[in-house]
Amino acid sequence: MTDILVVRGAVKSYGAVQALRGADLTVARGEVHALCGDNGAGKSTLIKLVSGVESPDDGTLSVAGREARFAGPHEALAAGIATIHQDLGLAPRMTIYQNIYMGSELEKRLLGIPVLDRAAMIAGAQGFLKQLGSTLDDMTAPVENLSGGQRQAVAICRALRWKAEIIIMDEPTAALGVRETQQVLKLIRMLKANGVTVILVSHNMNDVVAVADRVTILQGGRSVQARATDGLSADALARLIMDERAA
Ligand SMILES: Nc1ncnc2c1ncn2[C@@H]1O[C@H](COP(=O)(O)OP(=O)(O)OP(=O)(O)O)[C@@H](O)[C@H]1O
Ligand SMILES: [Mg+2]
Known part of the structure; x- marks a missing residue:
């Protein structure tokens, strides 16, 4: 190694x-x-x-x-190098997928205008969570509804999203x-x-x-x-x- x-x-x-x-x-x-x-x-x-x-x-x-x-x-x-601090840095009121893509949102073009690509972010979030063996399935659930372990998973997915x-x-x-x-x-x-x-x-x-x-x-x-x-x-x-x- x-x-x-x-x-x-x-x-x-x-x-x-x-x-x-x-x-x-x-x-x-x-x-x-x-x-x-x-x-x-x-x-x-x-x-x-x-x-x-x-x-x-x-x-x-x-x-x-x-x-x-x-x-x-x-x-x-x-x-x-991504760091997950003890407070996790998540926005509790926002959804799982919004937290994972916070600051690096996916966009698509609609009539030439860039708009958020919600479906792609939901699918992407699901993919990252699967990679971690997580069973969370509703990517539109607010993070405040999750357990401590599940919140860690979301914070880790954000790091994976940054290709850490x-x-x-x-x-x-x-x-x-x-x-x-x-x-x-x-x-x-x-x-x-x-x-x-x-x-x-x-x-x-x-x-x-x-x-x-x-x-x-x-x-x-x-x-x-x-x-x-x-x-x-x-x-x-x-x-x-x-x-x-x-x-
Ligand atoms: N911003 C700061 N200003 C002044 N002193 C600091 C600051 N950050 C850390 N220190 C001091 O530096 C030393 C090392 O602190 P550090 O936080 O790195 O330790 P730690 O190993 O993480 O401890 P803990 O297990 O309590 O988290 C300590 O004496 C601490 O009081
Ligand atoms: Mg410390």
């Missing part, structure tokens, strides 16, 4: 606070890569650099072997119950089956060992360990995070 994303020596300060002090992250194409660490370890800051929300003070970022520098999230998106090759999910199961958490883990497995690379930021050790191939552990703004999750239990992972903290 080749590396699709490599961050080396990322440094980022907010005033006097050094959020990142030389963090590294190497993600192989097609894997599910977890980013773990205690509160304040720098996970969200690292994700902000990768998704173009913030720019690093120092360090390099390369995507598919090419050095990248993002002036904003739109540039990261153009490079194939890397999807970053920040704490996707934090607000979910057991059943919905399982649904989200299934979505992550489906993404992987579709060849999408997933970066999963999570405090949930069970989720991490259940779906991630590799894990990078951050502590105090540095990457202290990157390893496969093979043979790693949730308890052992929690201990790794804590041991590193004590070290």
Whole structure:
């Protein structure tokens, strides 16, 4: 497997606070890569650099072997990196298909005038959801009627619509119950089956060992360990995070 994303020596300060002090992250194409660490370890800051929300003070970022520098999230998106934040960024009153195509609506021409192509967007939305194994069938249902797991599916479909090759999910199961958490883990497995690379930021050790191939552990703004999750239990992972903290 080749590396699709490599961050080396990322440094980022907010005033006097050094959020990142030389963090590294190497993600192989097609894997599910977890980013773990205690509160304040720098996970969200690292994700902000990768998704173009913030720019690093120092360090390099390369995507598919090419050095990248993002002036904003739109540039990261153009490079194939989509981020799903914890709030999902969905418009609750709008329909499933409108959310998936928000900002990139499909159009057709009617007597030479461009109009929204509702039928094409409904069919497209259905296609993306099928790809994820979702059973949602009414694409005109408002997102506010959906469960937490189903909302995640819609947010992921929007990323797929942008042709994202890397999807970053920040704490996707934090607000979910057991059943919905399982649904989200299934979505992550489906993404992987579709060849999408997933970066999963999570405090949930069970989720991490259940779906991630590799894990990078951050502590105090540095990457202290990157390893496969093979043979790693949730308890052992929690201990790794804590041991590193004590070290
Ligand atoms: N915009 C900001 N302004 C000032 N300090 C910040 C800002 N963002 C993050 N920090 C600080 O940088 C450090 C790293 O924060 P970050 O949010 O990256 O951690 P995290 O690993 O995502 O933590 P959590 O698990 O709590 O989400 C913390 O000390 C935090 O207080
Ligand atoms: Mg965070």
